[in-house]
Amino acid sequence: MTRTPGPRLTISQAASYAGVTTRAIRHYHQLGLVDEPPRDGSGYRRYSARDVIDLIRIRSLAQAGVPLRRVGALLAADRDEFAAAVAEIDEQLRAEIRRLESHRTAIAQLATVDGLALPSEVVEYLDMLRDLGMSERVVALERDAWVIVSAQLPDDVRNWIATKRMTFEDPQVVAIYHALDEAFDLPPGDPRLEAIADQLADLFARSLPNPTIDARRQEPVDSTTVAMLDAETVERSPAWRHLGRLLEQRGWKGWSGVEPPEYVPPDADPG
Amino acid sequence: MTRTPGPRLTISQAASYAGVTTRAIRHYHQLGLVDEPPRDGSGYRRYSARDVIDLIRIRSLAQAGVPLRRVGALLAADRDEFAAAVAEIDEQLRAEIRRLESHRTAIAQLATVDGLALPSEVVEYLDMLRDLGMSERVVALERDAWVIVSAQLPDDVRNWIATKRMTFEDPQVVAIYHALDEAFDLPPGDPRLEAIADQLADLFARSLPNPTIDARRQEPVDSTTVAMLDAETVERSPAWRHLGRLLEQRGWKGWSGVEPPEYVPPDADPG
DNA sequence: TTGCTCCTCACGTCACGTGAGGTGGC
DNA sequence: TTGCTCCTCACGTCACGTGAGGTGGC
Numbered sequence: 001m002t003r004t005p006g007p008r009l010t011i012s013q014a015a016s017y018a019g020v021t022t023r024a025i026r027h028y029h030q031l032g033l034v035d036e037p038p039r040d041g042s043g044y045r046r047y048s049a050r051d052v053i054d055l056i057r058i059r060s061l062a063q064a065g066v067p068l069r070r071v072g073a074l075l076a077a078d079r080d081e082f083a084a085a086v087a088e089i090d091e092q093l094r095a096e097i098r099r100l101e102s103h104r105t106a107i108a109q110l111a112t113v114d115g116l117a118l119p120s121e122v123v124e125y126l127d128m129l130r131d132l133g134m135s136e137r138v139v140a141l142e143r144d145a146w147v148i149v150s151a152q153l154p155d156d157v158r159n160w161i162a163t164k165r166m167t168f169e170d171p172q173v174v175a176i177y178h179a180l181d182e183a184f185d186l187p188p189g190d191p192r193l194e195a196i197a198d199q200l201a202d203l204f205a206r207s208l209p210n211p212t213i214d215a216r217r218q219e220p221v222d223s224t225t226v227a228m229l230d231a232e233t234v235e236r237s238p239a240w241r242h243l244g245r246l247l248e249q250r251g252w253k254g255w256s257g258v259e260p261p262e263y264v265p266p267d268a269d270p271g
Numbered sequence: 272m273t274r275t276p277g278p279r280l281t282i283s284q285a286a287s288y289a290g291v292t293t294r295a296i297r298h299y300h301q302l303g304l305v306d307e308p309p310r311d312g313s314g315y316r317r318y319s320a321r322d323v324i325d326l327i328r329i330r331s332l333a334q335a336g337v338p339l340r341r342v343g344a345l346l347a348a349d350r351d352e353f354a355a356a357v358a359e360i361d362e363q364l365r366a367e368i369r370r371l372e373s374h375r376t377a378i379a380q381l382a383t384v385d386g387l388a389l390p391s392e393v394v395e396y397l398d399m400l401r402d403l404g405m406s407e408r409v410v411a412l413e414r415d416a417w418v419i420v421s422a423q424l425p426d427d428v429r430n431w432i433a434t435k436r437m438t439f440e441d442p443q444v445v446a447i448y449h450a451l452d453e454a455f456d457l458p459p460g461d462p463r464l465e466a467i468a469d470q471l472a473d474l475f476a477r478s479l480p481n482p483t484i485d486a487r488r489q490e491p492v493d494s495t496t497v498a499m500l501d502a503e504t505v506e507r508s509p510a511w512r513h514l515g516r517l518l519e520q521r522g523w524k525g526w527s528g529v530e531p532p533e534y535v536p537p538d539a540d541p542g
Numbered sequence: 543t544t545g546c547t548c549c550t551c552a553c554g555t556c557a558c559g560t561g562a563g564g565t566g567g568c
Numbered sequence: 569t570t571g572c573t574c575c576t577c578a579c580g581t582c583a584c585g586t587g588a589g590g591t592g593g594c
Binding site: 004005006007009013017018019048049050052053056057059060061063064065066075079082083086089090093094096097100101103104106107108109110112116117144147148151152224225227228229230231232235 | 277278280288290321327328330335350361364365367368371381383387498501
Binding site for chain 2: 556557558559560565566567
């Protein structure tokens, strides 16, 4: 009298009756979820009805999203343990679903190329620049500067950009933006830069907002961030760099207009 | 004039500004999502503002659940390609959410140990057996038999179990189940088995439903399944095996009552 | 002898985390 | 000299899929 009567199935037969793959069965052996069955004369595994039942129960748990490392304990659990474990697994499934839902929200937010890493308000601002006839090159420079700003100060960007948009109601601001756009490729010695510098100095006196300049006024922005913003904006054009020097001749601290970009720790007393 | 002006950040600075880990940056290099930046005299990578912007954009996509192998194409995509890719990724996210929701449903279905791999109707049937005072051992045997049946014939189980439950309205069926339960441990020669065999033969004449017997009447069930069911039921008790022989003496084909368990392919003509 | 199944490694998947072992910079 | 950062492997994660290379059974 053998301890396990009935048919002795090969691994593929057992797999077929249990509704899993042979590879999955070997994997369950490796994890210790099912004992290795006895081998026949050829070294083939031979499975009993009991093994098939165990495999079906494992499959049920696995298909329900139960991690295999929890399956062993679950199969041996009593009613209360089982219920508790099932509740916990369900909570994990719900957390994962919440995570994916937030991914969907994020995907929808960045539904445009510009929107990558930018809040929608900045995207609208960039579209406004396009509507005003600014070149794609300048729009791209602005976009990249705002990517850095948005990553550093995600909570301040919306206010900041709203203020900036308002300044475009002033025709002189629009005009100087166009002038700067067109000056991008001028040689640094071009005399037209002098007129632009005059206009800029005039606007500076009225606090032209600009990510680079505003960043300097924003306490939490450190000097490295300012340097990165400059690298992506002013430094891109020799003419614009020269305009910085012309602004210094007019009594401003270059493009910054205000304080030099030394870093002031937030807890230091500026007095 | 260097091609990339501005600060040269170390990998941990770049990671900090971009909001990722240093390991993630190296990983992006390995996947070719970001070019390796130039090295300094010590072999350290030195990152520009442009690199930080690229890293932020990659992080945005990755955090939105975009697979990294798609990020490269997305960063270079135009508006239409980007929109199409985003729509496709969103559909994948929704499919994954649907998969997890179905896991939750499945988890809820098998919320009890019995319910593992069994439809709720079978669980209710097992509870009925308990309510009738059947031993846990016999309930477990029934459960395992139904696990095999449910895996083989998932579409037929509900009907089948409903029919079977109805037969328990007959007090004689309940009585014989109790008798079989108590006979489990009897020695095969015990004279009490004769009386049980008489009762069984009587019931067989009225078609007692039983997973083992019904399986033989169900055309799509093959002989191996029948043998597995026997191994998990009749074969578990020497007394029950002996009852099979006593039934043969009374003119039945052992426990099967009907045809011997040779497999008849579904497309074979039984005439 | 051919085709099918079985066997045991062992790499690949996905997006990195986490040491291991060693070196440069302050 | 110590502590910090950087470097390059390389294993681990999760549940198997997929060969690779070889052998037994009909």
